[in-house]
Amino acid sequence: MTETIITMKNGTLNVPDAPIIPFIEGDGIGRDIWKPAKKVIDAAVKTGFGNRRKILWREGLAGETAYQRTGERLPEETLAALKKYIVGIKGPLTTPVGGGIRSLNVTLRQKLDLFTCLRPVRWFKGVPSPVKEPMKVNFHIFRENTEDIYVGIEYMAGTPENTKFKNFLLNDMQENRVRFPDTSSFGVKPVSKEGSERLIKAAIDYALAHNLPSVTLVHKGNIMKFTEGSFKKWGYELAEMNFAEKVFTWNTYLKIKNEKDKTTADKALNSAIENGKLIIKDCIADAFLQDILLHPENHSVIATLNLNGDYISDLAAAMVGGIGMAPGANINFETGHAIFEATHGTAPDIVGTGKANPGSLILSGAMMLEYLGWQSAANLIYRALEKTIATKKVTADLFEHMDAASLVSTEDFAEEIIINMT
Numbered sequence: 001m002t003e004t005i006i007t008m009k010n011g012t013l014n015v016p017d018a019p020i021i022p023f024i025e026g027d028g029i030g031r032d033i034w035k036p037a038k039k040v041i042d043a044a045v046k047t048g049f050g051n052r053r054k055i056l057w058r059e060g061l062a063g064e065t066a067y068q069r070t071g072e073r074l075p076e077e078t079l080a081a082l083k084k085y086i087v088g089i090k091g092p093l094t095t096p097v098g099g100g101i102r103s104l105n106v107t108l109r110q111k112l113d114l115f116t117c118l119r120p121v122r123w124f125k126g127v128p129s130p131v132k133e134p135m136k137v138n139f140h141i142f143r144e145n146t147e148d149i150y151v152g153i154e155y156m157a158g159t160p161e162n163t164k165f166k167n168f169l170l171n172d173m174q175e176n177r178v179r180f181p182d183t184s185s186f187g188v189k190p191v192s193k194e195g196s197e198r199l200i201k202a203a204i205d206y207a208l209a210h211n212l213p214s215v216t217l218v219h220k221g222n223i224m225k226f227t228e229g230s231f232k233k234w235g236y237e238l239a240e241m242n243f244a245e246k247v248f249t250w251n252t253y254l255k256i257k258n259e260k261d262k263t264t265a266d267k268a269l270n271s272a273i274e275n276g277k278l279i280i281k282d283c284i285a286d287a288f289l290q291d292i293l294l295h296p297e298n299h300s301v302i303a304t305l306n307l308n309g310d311y312i313s314d315l316a317a318a319m320v321g322g323i324g325m326a327p328g329a330n331i332n333f334e335t336g337h338a339i340f341e342a343t344h345g346t347a348p349d350i351v352g353t354g355k356a357n358p359g360s361l362i363l364s365g366a367m368m369l370e371y372l373g374w375q376s377a378a379n380l381i382y383r384a385l386e387k388t389i390a391t392k393k394v395t396a397d398l399f400e401h402m403d404a405a406s407l408v409s410t411e412d413f414a415e416e417i418i419i420n421m422t
């Protein structure tokens, strides 16, 4: 089988039968979960495609291991491999506290301009959940990854930069709304039209490709009118301009309601749903957090800004069994670059104990297979994981909350998944 490289041409990913895929094992429990997760992914490809397809893994160093071997936490070679081979997968990486060391995850996102953090959130039957009807949860969260308060432009109170910034606000801008200007720190929240549009376009494309019913734009535009409010406005405009034939927006509903009446607007909405149109709606972030707990079935694809997305992703993950089972990916849908990742951290408290749940990385692997277009192999993982949980042979995090379960190690959990694949 010849080794070949994934390419992206005219918006389409071309995936050879034996793609080279770089992996970063990660720090802490990364070393415990990567090998079992890789075994499951390889088994799914083998079971699904026999000798026709195979992933040719190539290790990329990053984090502690990279630092020990090369003196750098993110060697240029690793970054170059992720750029060249387009798709990669990683375990968690430690961000040392203090010392001016930036998060490697943030660096990777910025260097490859991975503008979407995609988190699919679904429940696997049998996983302990704090909500009454976890089976109604099926979210696909598109969190903007490159803008918002997360860019880190902040000025600490008392510094010369802060004084400069404060003087600009108070004098040049004649701003008098800062309650305690002399002791305030300041942060800047950039939200652009391009940045919002590319994220929302990716969310709509994804919803259409996966035949999903709606996209909810989540924002706090009632308070932050020009940043979060614009996100919503640009989102509706984009949907109406670029996807006119395929979507029905809540904007249109309100327009019909204002110009005619509620009955006519309801009729238009129902007819759009019957005709399989994608519904584009919006929700204010605080109300949204309440709504996903009370009525999770109301939401499918979710497109939101960076900070909202952070809160929403963790809440949603907790609804279906928490951190050990939540997969994710950082993707640039224009260049194709994508890094699939376990969403949890390095869990220093359980390293080497066999307690780590490899589920998050295994599910990230399944997401990666879907992204490659190898859906049948991904489905094998989903079904086998479901079966394994049904037999109640689970790792410590799930065992703790399940009745009559058997405790298995990280490796044995992965083995069970492989057994249940056939």
Ligand code: NAI
Binding pocket: 029, 091, 092, 093, 094, 095, 096, 105, 323, 324, 341, 342, 343, 344, 345, 346, 347, 348, 349, 350, 355, 356, 357, 358, 359, 360, 397
């Ligand atoms: P953490 O996610 O590592 O741990 C939080 C809690 O969840 C711990 O009790 C841990 O034992 C548990 N946990 C995490 N993953 C688990 C798994 N797969 N199975 C069972 N239990 C699991 O978060 P924490 O402690 O805040 O961060 C530790 C380190 O990880 C820090 O250096 C942080 O910067 C880094 N981190 C890296 C991330 C990444 O690479 N994507 C994401 C979050 C944190």
